[in-house]
Amino acid sequence: MTATEIIALLPYEVPFLFVDGIDEISELGVTGHYTFRKKAFFYEGHFKNNPVTPGVILTECMAQIGLVCLGIFLIKDELDLSRKPQIALTSHQMDFYLPVLPGQKVIVRSEKEVFRFNKLKCKVSMFNSKGDMVARGSISGMLKA
Amino acid sequence: MNKEELIAKLKPIIAPYIQDEESFKNLTEDTDFVNDLKINSANLVDIILDIEDAFDIRLENEDMEQMLDVKSAMNIVTQKLQG
Numbered sequence: 001m002t003a004t005e006i007i008a009l010l011p012y013e014v015p016f017l018f019v020d021g022i023d024e025i026s027e028l029g030v031t032g033h034y035t036f037r038k039k040a041f042f043y044e045g046h047f048k049n050n051p052v053t054p055g056v057i058l059t060e061c062m063a064q065i066g067l068v069c070l071g072i073f074l075i076k077d078e079l080d081l082s083r084k085p086q087i088a089l090t091s092h093q094m095d096f097y098l099p100v101l102p103g104q105k106v107i108v109r110s111e112k113e114v115f116r117f118n119k120l121k122c123k124v125s126m127f128n129s130k131g132d133m134v135a136r137g138s139i140s141g142m143l144k145a
Numbered sequence: 146m147n148k149e150e151l152i153a154k155l156k157p158i159i160a161p162y163i164q165d166e167e168s169f170k171n172l173t174e175d176t177d178f179v180n181d182l183k184i185n186s187a188n189l190v191d192i193i194l195d196i197e198d199a200f201d202i203r204l205e206n207e208d209m210e211q212m213l214d215v216k217s218a219m220n221i222v223t224q225k226l227q228g
Contacts, residue, residue: 090186090188114194116190116193116194117190117206117209119186119191140187141187142187142190
């Protein structure tokens with residue numbers, strides 16, 4: 001399954017799609033990237049006259065790449081391509097280290113911890129283009145073909 | 146392991162994931178994981194994985210599908226321990 005095929009199966013679209021590309025994917029994990037658009041809707045209000053990417057959006061980006069892209073890859077053999085897979089975020093724990101400003105590119109790395117009985121749990125980290133860690137945590141979700 | 150011992154061993158495994166404290170206090174064999182304790186599907190998987198570790202058994206998809214209440218969890222654990 002190619003990166004383009006995985007991205008096409010994602011149930012998101014602009015302005016809530018936070019995956020530009022997948023650099024590496026296997027049964028064990030995934031690496032992907034996204035560049036935050038300077039004109040993204042949330043910068044208008046977060047913060048007043050001081051645009052910074054909200055932590056919930058960073059978490060969403062980490063979940064879309066780290067959990068959903070990987071999840072689609074893991075269930076690829078059961079997928080019926082006429083239907084999008086069913087996905088639900090069920091929990092996350094996240095620590096943030098650095099701000100992400102409009103126009104910045106981030107790289108998300110995710111490692112599979114458990115995938116059983118449709119529950120996928122991953123250790124996910126986000127880095128900026130200098131390689132500094134932006135956020136790190138754990139994300140879980142349920143997914144079904 | 147008798148029924149009381151089994152329930153006593155299951156209770157602390159279930160405890161971290163329950164949403165309905167009142168139902169948990171009054172837990173019996175007939176307590177339903179989803180309808181009574183309001184446990185979500187992801188935490189139901191966590192309970193299954195914790196049961197595997199606590200009893201050193203391996204559960205399969207069909208066990209998961211049957212494990213809807215305390216009674217069915219007890220039956221499955223008992224079966225696996227004997228098998």
